[in-house]
Amino acid sequence: MCYHISLAVDQPELENRFKAKLEAGGSSAAGSGPKAGFLPVYHANAYQFPAWPIVTRQKPNTLRLYHWGLIPRWAKSTENADDIRSKTINARSESIYEKPSFRSAAQAGNRCLIPSTGFYEWHTIGSKKFPFYINLKDQPIFSIAGLYDEWADPDTGEIIPTYTMLTTDANPLLAAIHNTKQRMPCVLTPEAEQVWLHEELSEKDVLDLLARAYPASRMHSHSISKRITSRTEPSDVPEVLAPSTYAELADKPELFA
Template identity: 90%
Template sequence: MCYHISLAVDQPELENRFKAKLEAGGSSAGGSKPTAGLLPVYHANAYQFPAWPIVTRQEPDKLQLFRWGLIPRWAKSIGDADEIRTKTINARSESMFEKPSYRSAAQAGKRCLIPSTGFYEWHTIGSKKFPFFINLKDQPIFSIAGLYDEWADPDTGEIMPTYTLLTTDANPLLAAIHNSKQRMPCVLTPEAEQAWLHEDLSEKDVLDLLTSVYPADRMHSHSISKRITSRTEPSDVPEVMAPSTYAELADKPELFA
């Protein structure tokens, strides 16, 4: 799965990449959130439900701040919404048209791009876990496929836009790194990004596009320190992405690209 990502760019870089303007305010759990200080993000943990700039199919000329963790429109209360969003951080692309939490968004074509400059996964050896940072050789800023929905709080009427990150079977590099789950985010090629955002896709088209995994030879990976899970040091800093070596990984060249 994918619960940790980065967007280590400034606002002009992001806007230029997507030819879209970042809105001055966006969604948050308690109201609008200004964009000042939003970027760069070196490490975001999905379980903190961060506001993230996404591009929707319906408004491709805007970067809008939506919260990570999709709340389906049928959630009955804020309590239900808070419980559901802990389970909708990722969605398996293969079942997005079947699962109740995602079905209406998928059928309505509520597709979005999740901008990223890299993501984090863990390699497991026995009881030990070793963190890795993965990015792309050919796209400094890339897109991960997502779905979004908009939920209205029945008590306040506030509209809360949220999204989920789609995953698929891992390519050989990510299967080696993320060996406990062998899943990876649905990273899009530039061609797939255009289709995901702009084309009128059938259900089959969507599933075919998302099962075409990003090639391993176009990805870069390196192990990093365990600062990313530190309880005492901040992890949203450039140092979190810095390479770090482990003796236990010395004989595993398949983890590095």
């Protein structure tokens, strides 16, 4: 599964890539306030439920800030919503029409693009875990398929927009890196991105599209330092992306691309 990503670009680059304007009045995961706009994010942890700029089918020309961790519109209370969102950071694409948390969003066609410049996964050897950064050779800024929903807080009436990231079976590179789960985000090709966002799709169309893992040959990966999980050093800094070597990985060329 995928709980750590980056979007290391500035607002003009992001808007140009998606031909969409960032919605006024919000601040990004890295923003310092409501007027900060979008600032580069080198590492975001999903369990902090960051606000993230996504592109929805409803407003394809706008980048809207939604919080990671989907709250379905049927959640009854704040306590119920908080419990659900910690379990809906990712959604297995194969079961989005079956799971109650995702079914209504999937059936309503609430599809979205999650912009990213890369994501993080861990390779496990015994009791040791080694962090990797994965990005694309052919798309500096790419999209991950997602579903979104909007939940009305019954206590305040506030509308809380949220999303989940879809995952699929890993390609050979990610299967080697993420060797405990062998899953990966549903990274979209530019062609699939347009289909996901704009076309009318049947349930079969959706499932077929999401089952196509992004080609390993078009991905790059390298191991990074364990700063990403440090409790004393900040991880949302450029240095977190820097390559770092480990003796234990020297005989595993399949992890690097």
